[in-house]
Structure formats: C-alpha cells, structure tokens
Amino acid sequence: MKLPTLLALTLMPFAMAQRNLREIPSTDPAEEQKTFRLPEGLEVNLFASEPMVRKPIQMAWDARGRLWVASSAIYPHIKPGQTQSDQILILEDTDADGKADKSTVFYEGLLIPTGIWPQDGGAYIANSTELVFMEDTDGDGKADKSKVLLSGFGTEDTHHILHGIKGGPDGNLYFNQSVYIHSHIETPFGVRRLMGSGIWQFQPSTGRLEVFTMGQINPWGHIFDDWGQSFTTDGAWGDGINYAFPGATFRCLPDQLPRTLRGMNPGQPKQCGLTQISGTHFAAEWQGQLITCDFRGHRVNRFALTDADSGYRSQQLPDLMSSTHGSFRPVDVNIGPDGAIYLADWFNPIIQHGEVDFRDQRRDQVHGRIWRVTMKDRPLAKKVDLTKLDNAALLDQLLSSDQSLRYWAKQEIKSRKIPNLTILLETFLKKNATPAATVEALSTAQTCGIVSFPWIMQHAFLDGKDGRADHAPTRAAAVRAIRQLMVDGGISSLKDQQGKGIAIENAAKFFSSLCADAHPRVRLEAVNLLRAWGTPRAIEIATEVLKRPMDTNIDFALWRGCYELSSAWLPALQRGEISFSENSAGLLFALKAANQADASGLLLDIIEKKSTAEEQRIELLRIVGSTVGVAQIERVLNFAITTSHATNERAAALQALISAQQQRQVKPKNVATLTNLLVDTNEPIALAAIRLVGLWKLPDAKASLETLARGVGPRASAAQM
Numbered sequence: 001m002k003l004p005t006l007l008a009l010t011l012m013p014f015a016m017a018q019r020n021l022r023e024i025p026s027t028d029p030a031e032e033q034k035t036f037r038l039p040e041g042l043e044v045n046l047f048a049s050e051p052m053v054r055k056p057i058q059m060a061w062d063a064r065g066r067l068w069v070a071s072s073a074i075y076p077h078i079k080p081g082q083t084q085s086d087q088i089l090i091l092e093d094t095d096a097d098g099k100a101d102k103s104t105v106f107y108e109g110l111l112i113p114t115g116i117w118p119q120d121g122g123a124y125i126a127n128s129t130e131l132v133f134m135e136d137t138d139g140d141g142k143a144d145k146s147k148v149l150l151s152g153f154g155t156e157d158t159h160h161i162l163h164g165i166k167g168g169p170d171g172n173l174y175f176n177q178s179v180y181i182h183s184h185i186e187t188p189f190g191v192r193r194l195m196g197s198g199i200w201q202f203q204p205s206t207g208r209l210e211v212f213t214m215g216q217i218n219p220w221g222h223i224f225d226d227w228g229q230s231f232t233t234d235g236a237w238g239d240g241i242n243y244a245f246p247g248a249t250f251r252c253l254p255d256q257l258p259r260t261l262r263g264m265n266p267g268q269p270k271q272c273g274l275t276q277i278s279g280t281h282f283a284a285e286w287q288g289q290l291i292t293c294d295f296r297g298h299r300v301n302r303f304a305l306t307d308a309d310s311g312y313r314s315q316q317l318p319d320l321m322s323s324t325h326g327s328f329r330p331v332d333v334n335i336g337p338d339g340a341i342y343l344a345d346w347f348n349p350i351i352q353h354g355e356v357d358f359r360d361q362r363r364d365q366v367h368g369r370i371w372r373v374t375m376k377d378r379p380l381a382k383k384v385d386l387t388k389l390d391n392a393a394l395l396d397q398l399l400s401s402d403q404s405l406r407y408w409a410k411q412e413i414k415s416r417k418i419p420n421l422t423i424l425l426e427t428f429l430k431k432n433a434t435p436a437a438t439v440e441a442l443s444t445a446q447t448c449g450i451v452s453f454p455w456i457m458q459h460a461f462l463d464g465k466d467g468r469a470d471h472a473p474t475r476a477a478a479v480r481a482i483r484q485l486m487v488d489g490g491i492s493s494l495k496d497q498q499g500k501g502i503a504i505e506n507a508a509k510f511f512s513s514l515c516a517d518a519h520p521r522v523r524l525e526a527v528n529l530l531r532a533w534g535t536p537r538a539i540e541i542a543t544e545v546l547k548r549p550m551d552t553n554i555d556f557a558l559w560r561g562c563y564e565l566s567s568a569w570l571p572a573l574q575r576g577e578i579s580f581s582e583n584s585a586g587l588l589f590a591l592k593a594a595n596q597a598d599a600s601g602l603l604l605d606i607i608e609k610k611s612t613a614e615e616q617r618i619e620l621l622r623i624v625g626s627t628v629g630v631a632q633i634e635r636v637l638n639f640a641i642t643t644s645h646a647t648n649e650r651a652a653a654l655q656a657l658i659s660a661q662q663q664r665q666v667k668p669k670n671v672a673t674l675t676n677l678l679v680d681t682n683e684p685i686a687l688a689a690i691r692l693v694g695l696w697k698l699p700d701a702k703a704s705l706e707t708l709a710r711g712v713g714p715r716a717s718a719a720q721m
Helices: 003-019 029-034 391-399 403-416 421-431 435-447 453-459 472-489 504-515 520-533 536-547 552-564 566-574 584-594 599-609 614-627 630-641 647-664 672-679 683-696 699-709 714-720
Strands: 042-049 056-061 067-071 086-092 102-110 113-119 122-127 130-135 145-151 163-167 173-177 182-185 192-195 198-203 208-214 219-224 230-234 272-276 290-294 299-308 311-322 330-335 341-345 369-375
Touching: 029 042, 029 369, 042 311, 056 113, 056 163, 056 330, 056 341, 056 369, 067 113, 067 122, 086 113, 102 122, 113 173, 122 163, 163 219, 173 219, 192 208, 198 219, 208 230, 208 472, 230 272, 290 330, 299 330, 311 369, 391 403, 391 421, 391 435, 403 435, 421 435, 435 453, 435 472, 453 472, 472 520, 504 520, 504 536, 520 536, 520 552, 536 552, 536 566, 536 584, 552 566, 552 584, 566 584, 566 599, 584 599, 584 614, 599 614, 599 630, 614 630, 614 647, 630 647, 630 672, 647 683, 672 683, 672 699
Parallel strands: 113 163, 219 272, 272 330
Antiparallel strands: 042 369, 056 067, 067 086, 086 102, 113 122, 122 130, 130 145, 163 173, 173 198, 182 192, 198 208, 219 230, 272 290, 290 299, 299 311, 330 341, 341 369
C-alpha cells in the first residue's frame, strides 16, 4: 500500500470526527482541568491562560527562569488585508506560587512564528521563511533590534515551516522543517538545501548551516540526553521516539534517499514536542523518561529508554496525562527551573488544516493555556542565579542533575569570555574524575569555541590512569565532537599539541581504531565521522566496521557514506588509490551500496589490467557476480572464454556468471560461445560451463551434454543433472 493511501486511511476517522463536530467544548480552564487524568502522586495546575497567553506553539525557558512563548492567532493563514500581529511573549512567576503573574510582549508583528529560543542576550525566532535574532537593548523587556540571520526557508505549508528551535550541548542551534517544505539558504559557506523534511544544525557564531538529519513527515520534537545523543518525535507519522544520529534519515515524501530508518515505537500515534525528565523534583523512577504530546488523542505520552547495541530501545509507559476534553491539544513540553513539567496547550477543537477548511468557523484563535504538572509531597527544585556565581562555582553547576541548569551554566560561561577557561576546565576535571564531568567539560569547550583535537584526545579517550574508567558514551561523545571539528574546518582542523595538522596516515590509523572500538555506538559515530571526512580513503576505512558485529544503525550509516560518496571512491578504486586490502566484505558492501551501473565495470577494469594479486582478482570476480548488470555481463563471459587468462580466474568468472543468473537473472546475449568450454581441459572450467548451460537452457548444447553424460567422472555426473 502506498504511503499517501495509508495516510488517508489513517486520518479518515480523525478527519470525519473534526468535520462532524457539532458541540464545541467548554472554554473554561476549570472545566478543562476537571477532565485531566494523571498517575497517582501527580497533580496539575494552570500556569497561564488567555488573555495572558493564547495559541502557544513553542515555549522555552531562559537562564533567568522566564518562559518564552511563540504565539500565533493568525494560523493557519493570514487573510487578505489582515495585519501581521503574532507575538513572542515572556511569562514570569514572580512570587513562585506556580502561576504566571506577569506577561510581557517581547515582540508583536510576526507571521506565524513557530519557534523560539532565548539566548545570547536576545531570542532566536522562526518567523515563516526566516530565522531572526531579536534583542532588547534598553532593558524594557521588548525587542528593539532585529536581524535576519537566515532566509529562504520554504513556506508551502504553514504547519510544516521552520520550527522547533533547540539549543544543543555542542553550542549549535537545531531547528526543523517538514515534508512539504523546500528550502534554499544562502550562507557564508555556500547555499544549503533541504528539499523536504529534516533537522538543521546552525552555528550562530560563524553562520554555518548544515543538514543534521533528513526525513520524518513532520518532525516536531527534539532533545539531547546527558551524553549528547538526539531523540525526536514526528507529528505526522506513527513511530514514537526516534534515535537521530548525524545523517540519520527517516521516512519522507518523497524519499530523499532510497533507504531509510524507522523509529523505536512503530504503531504509535503522531506526537509533538519532547522533553526528558531530569533534576531533583521528580522521583528517581521518573528520571530519564521521555515526555511527548499526542495532540490528536488529547494525552501526554511517556517512554523509557534503554541501551540497545549502537542505539536505544524505547518502551511506552502509562500516560503522564490524558483528557476527555475535545479542545485539549498539548503541542509542546518542557521541564521548568522548578523541576515541574510544563505543557503548552494549543486548545482547539479543530487542528491542522488538511482535513477542514482554512476558514472553518469552529477554529479557536483566541484561547490557549500552559499547564504545570508536579509531584505531590516532593520539594521543587531551587532556582539558581547563575550570574551571581564566581567562575569556579559556575563550573560546579555542570555537575547538576538538572540538564537545563547545566545548559544555561555553559551559556553563562560563554558570555563571560573567561580568558583562562582551558585551565579552569583542567582544574574542574581533576576535582571531578567522572565520565559525566568529562562530557560536560567537553560540551562546555565546544559551546565556548575552544575545543581542540588534543584536548579531546587527552580528556575523552580515557586510559584509567587517573581513576576514571574508560567509558563508551564518553568516547562516542568525543568522536562526535571530532566530527564537528571536521565539519567546521576539514581534517586540517585536527591539529597536534604544537598546532600542526595531524598527518593523514596518523589520522587514518586513529579512525581505523575507532571502527574497531569495543562499543557499537562508538563505531557508529566513527562511520559518521568518516562520512564527514568524505574522501575515498574514508570509505575504505569505514567499511572496517564490518569486521565487528553490525546493527541497523551502523549498517545504515555505512550504506549512506558508500552511496553518497560513490562518485569519489569508485574512480579512486579504479586508479588503484584505494584497494580495500584484506577487506573483500567491505568492498562488496560498498559496491552494493553505490548501486551504480559502472561499479562492476570498474572492477572488471582492475581485473583485466591485472593491477592486483591473483587472489584478490578472484575475490573481485566473486563481487562482480553479486553486482554485475546487463551492461557489463558480456565482458565477464569474454573474460571466461579467453584462454590467455589464468584458469583459476576464468573459473571464477564463470562462477560470477552463475551468481548473476541465480541472484538477478542476468545473462549475456551471445551465449553460444559457452559450449566450447564444455570440453575444456580444466575440469573446474568445464563443470562451471555445464552448470551454466543448464541455467541458461541452451538447446545448442544438448548433443554435447548427452555425449558427456554417457561418460564417467564429474563431468558426466554434472551433465546428467
């Protein structure tokens, strides 16, 4: 069944429910709250509602404990003559009673803002086709300075436009676009394009924009765990939680690659927004759980993560919250500075705009709520004013159990431009000899732009001499950091202690060791790193992971590298610059991944030129049998019947013809010459020829086969079959 048909069938009951809606639910927040169901020990209160806030799309906390909200009453479209009036709001709970008592309009006049991230003295805002940075330079809480950082994002569908801005632990910003969007972005590093859905990675300090992942129909949720690993949700597909490493590609329309990954919870509903519980407020059994919003089902889902090979396993748990109220539409979720879970409630009986008319009168463009979920009888987290801490105390916040507090501590460190930060981080690591502290120090160095290859090698690849155990998640984070160095500056950015570029061969040996790492997640990151290097040598090294156990993620990452870089490594293989020495499985994998018509032709060139040892030429002929197509199959037969070639190679060529016929029903047009080999003096050649005559069903060989069958020995037995 094709995906559009499947989607139509899936959406049909929901679409009918919206179209047949007659009774609009109560708009009273108290009436809505009565319908909420929560697990034992949790309670919910109203943090903010209209007129203080309406139609919240995304929300984000800042370092001061204020909640920023992107709000759009214009969605799903602006009407003729209507003025752009959408807002960015700042909500504050000044008396710490769990309810917002102050609302400031940071900016009014936007057109469907679908992303907000307060940082760097202002706020990054997704405003339709643009990423904008706005500042309040006079301290009145309102933006008075604005700059367009990026433009050219597509706007074909207003619930798919640029959205979901998120700060990463590596100092980058991440934001999403969805399936119907086609973006062409001018950057200082050239035009960047994404012709469909995916997640962008943006470095504000340099202007570098890159595609982080591709696919998911409507990716609308992205978080990082304590080790810098990414997880996402999809608002228009049913795979639950997705593990999203660099280069991961999921289902899309149309497919951007011929192969994709799946999420960890197939069959789940569409989900929007994502957060991970951390901090001191929620009990230990809740820590690390993922919270996301089933906006169609009027509920908030919960998942538990566990390690599984190079990736993770996601298990659905009982809902955090559910409701029978038809307008409860949770679309975003955050952990607040008090440790509570905050839910953005779009509040609308009609959602999206694919099932009902844009101007349907039942649309609610006035209301909107923020709900706050807490644990009963447990203290809230204490608010920390990072600006009042000295440098050493600020670094100590990197040890907090609150992931958000650790993030804002890094941002405060960055803003101070501490001249001796490297020394301070060294002191911090001597005091805190743990993998978690190492990763936090690494991400701090990345955030502040001082990370280097020697620093990573010294601190993240631990030898245990200082009491720290060698730790796979730390190594994986380190490899991803090295990859980021290469994305930013190429392999020349990998310098030694003296500031000299690391020799290519030394780098190759190191990358090869990563591909042999004991932990599959490190090997996955190594393959992603080598794809970023992008040279023929990189692909040759990357295929060494095949010598260790594989899983779906590693297999996909390796496939994508071989596929995308085939125009570089295939000609290099032909020129003899790479050879996949003692790794025939790697060469076979790469050739199958390349899926190019000339791949077998290049291999035949190598074989015919005899530029490698006979044993390797025989192995290459085996690979030809698994990859050769119609265009090159005649060359294989000609090689087999040419007596000047070694008999072992001729026999291998015949075996390649057998494989091509059995696996893909590919055979030459001029097959009559094969009958001459039935009486070849070399028995393996004759036996292979007899088998091919049978596979190809050659009538001209009937008499020869009958003669052979009347004899004795292996040829007679083969002919009788």
